[in-house]
Amino acid sequence: MTATVIExxxxxxxxILRIEGDITSGSxxxxxxxxxxxxxxxxxxxxxxxxxxxxxxxxxxxxxxxxLVRAQRGGSRLIATGLTEHYREIxxxxxxxxAIEIHDDEATAVAAATT
Amino acid sequence: xxxxxxxxRPEERTNRDAGNWAKPVDRxxxxxxxxxxxxxxxxxxxxxxxxxxxxxxxxTFRVPLDGAEIEPAALIAxxxxxxxTFWPGGARFYAPLAGIAPGEVALMDxxxxxxxxxxxxxxVMVLYADDESFTFTTPEGHNxxxxxxxxxxxxxxxxxxxxxxxxxxxxxxxxxxxMMGANRMNDRFWKQTMENLARYVGVASPAxxxxxxxxxxxxxxxxxxxxxxxxxxxxxxxxxxxxxxWITRRG
Numbered sequence: 001m002t003a004t005v006i007e008x009x010x011x012x013x014x015x016i017l018r019i020e021g022d023i024t025s026g027s028x029x030x031x032x033x034x035x036x037x038x039x040x041x042x043x044x045x046x047x048x049x050x051x052x053x054x055x056x057x058x059x060x061x062x063x064x065x066x067x068l069v070r071a072q073r074g075g076s077r078l079i080a081t082g083l084t085e086h087y088r089e090i091x092x093x094x095x096x097x098x099a100i101e102i103h104d105d106e107a108t109a110v111a112a113a114t115t
Numbered sequence: 116x117x118x119x120x121x122x123x124r125p126e127e128r129t130n131r132d133a134g135n136w137a138k139p140v141d142r143x144x145x146x147x148x149x150x151x152x153x154x155x156x157x158x159x160x161x162x163x164x165x166x167x168x169x170x171x172x173x174x175t176f177r178v179p180l181d182g183a184e185i186e187p188a189a190l191i192a193x194x195x196x197x198x199x200t201f202w203p204g205g206a207r208f209y210a211p212l213a214g215i216a217p218g219e220v221a222l223m224d225x226x227x228x229x230x231x232x233x234x235x236x237x238x239v240m241v242l243y244a245d246d247e248s249f250t251f252t253t254p255e256g257h258n259x260x261x262x263x264x265x266x267x268x269x270x271x272x273x274x275x276x277x278x279x280x281x282x283x284x285x286x287x288x289x290x291x292x293x294m295m296g297a298n299r300m301n302d303r304f305w306k307q308t309m310e311n312l313a314r315y316v317g318v319a320s321p322a323x324x325x326x327x328x329x330x331x332x333x334x335x336x337x338x339x340x341x342x343x344x345x346x347x348x349x350x351x352x353x354x355x356x357x358x359x360x361w362i363t364r365r366g
Contacts, residue, residue: 025279055131058243058250058264062173062281065164069171069331086130093139093242094252094262099165 002054006034014079014113015043016106020052025059028066035067039076045113046071049106051082061094068099077101081109135245137218143240143254144220151209151222155349156238159254167260167283168338169290171331174302177277178309178323183316185274187267188246194265194276194312195249201311203304207234217244221251227292227347228300233354235346256344258289258297276312278305283335286342290334302327 002021009016015038023031038046048064071078079101083091091097103109143161145154164171180190194201195215199208205226211219219241224234235258239251248266253259261282268275284290289297306323313321342348 053130057132057135057245057248058262059248059266059279062164062262062264065171065281066173066330068165073331073333084130086133086136089139090136093137093161094163095161095165096163 004030006030008034008037010041010043011047011106011110012114013043014045014047014110015039015041016047016049016110018049018052020054022055023053023060023063024055024057025063027060028063031063031067032070035070039074043076045077045079047079047081047106047109047113048100049082049109050080050084050087053082053084053087056087056090061090061096064096064100068096077113079103079109079113081106132245135217136243137241140218140240143238145222145238147211147213148209148220148222148238149212151207151224151236153224153236153353154222154238155236155256155346156220156222156254159256159344161240161242161252162255162257162260162285162341163252163262164260164281164283166255166285166338166341168286168335168341169284169293170329170334171281171283173279173281173328173330174305175277175279175326176302176305176309176323177275177326178313178318178321179270180274180276180313180316180318180321183274183313183318185316187269187274190267190274190276190316191247191249191265193316194267195244197315201308201315203307203311205231206304211241215241215244215249217241227297227350233350235350237346253285255341256285256346256349258285258292258346259283259301260285260341276309278309280305281330285338286345287339288342288345288347292347 004027005020007018081103145157207224209222222238237257242252243250250264253261259282263280266277284293309323310321
């Protein structure tokens with residue numbers, strides 16, 4: 001199992017969380033802390049960059065649901081980018097794609113965040 | 116500020132979890148299940164916690180298998196193989212012929228209250244499975260829109276078994292039933308299941324720890340229309356029309 005590394009960037013009104021390694025239920029502390037930092041400055045959208053995601057189990061996808069609920073209740077948008085075809089399929093399978101915007105690349109995700 | 120990373124391209128990488136997930140399906144099929152009288156799952160879509168109506172709960176039932184000499188992977192293999200045998204009496208689980216593997220569908224009959232001759236017919240799809248865990252997702256028409264994960268891990272020298280559900284009731288009628296006692300019955304069901312599992316591997320007096328957390332106290336009113344698939348209404352209709360079917364068969 002690889003640790004979760006999350007890097008925070010700012011791009012206009014959006015915060016970007018670059019996720020590297022694994023997302024499992026054990027990533028909860030890191031992911032929630034990073035999300036807290038990402039929204040602390042009032043960002044209206046949080047972009048999750050999954051281009052370096054290596055592994056995600058069902059605990060990890062459950063964590064994304066929890067994060068989505070937190071974003072919805074906090075008035076923020078959650079946007080995903082950098083998903084491989086495999087993870088796009090998982091978003092479709094779990095119907096997470098009905099609730100989280102997905103963009104092919106970071107530029108379009110940032111553009112969407114500003115609209 | 117860090118420059119965006121573009122290499123390697125996401126679509127060129129293979130992910131380690133690739134074989135653990137079910138493939139996306141538009142509609143479920145219970146063709147690979149034998150023994151069930153009613154198939155209320157085929158033709159339905161999956162429905163997870165995002166598609167449900169009621170408050171979102173995370174429920175964790177955890178039991179340390181003190182004294183049992185079994186590794187997590189062996190426990191999960193056995194749990195998959197014998198899954199229905201640990202359920203409390205009255206409920207039936209019709210396992211897929213191919214076993215508990217990603218994408219397989221199982222059917223089940225569950226009494227709405229213990230001892231009831233009436234059964235809610237529903238099912239699950241195996242969303243995810245690996246050596247140390249497996250996850251079910253519910254279909255439309257199930258009284259819960261949920262994912263439930265069964266897993267095992269080591270805590271020091273002890274193997275621990277865990278069931279963790281992320282669940283909402285599916286529609287307003289289910290939410291009402293949940294508030295009137297179905298919620299507590301559901302908790303008892305999984306607690307008893309975990310006790311049965313622990314006893315099977317040799318734990319004399321299993322102590323199941325239960326943790327219930329409300330993730331979202333809001334109800335999703337836009338999902339109230341899920342009631343058109345209600346398992347409660349379907350079962351009531353099926354029960355009320357039973358005499359008509361009986362007369363038709365005899366005539």
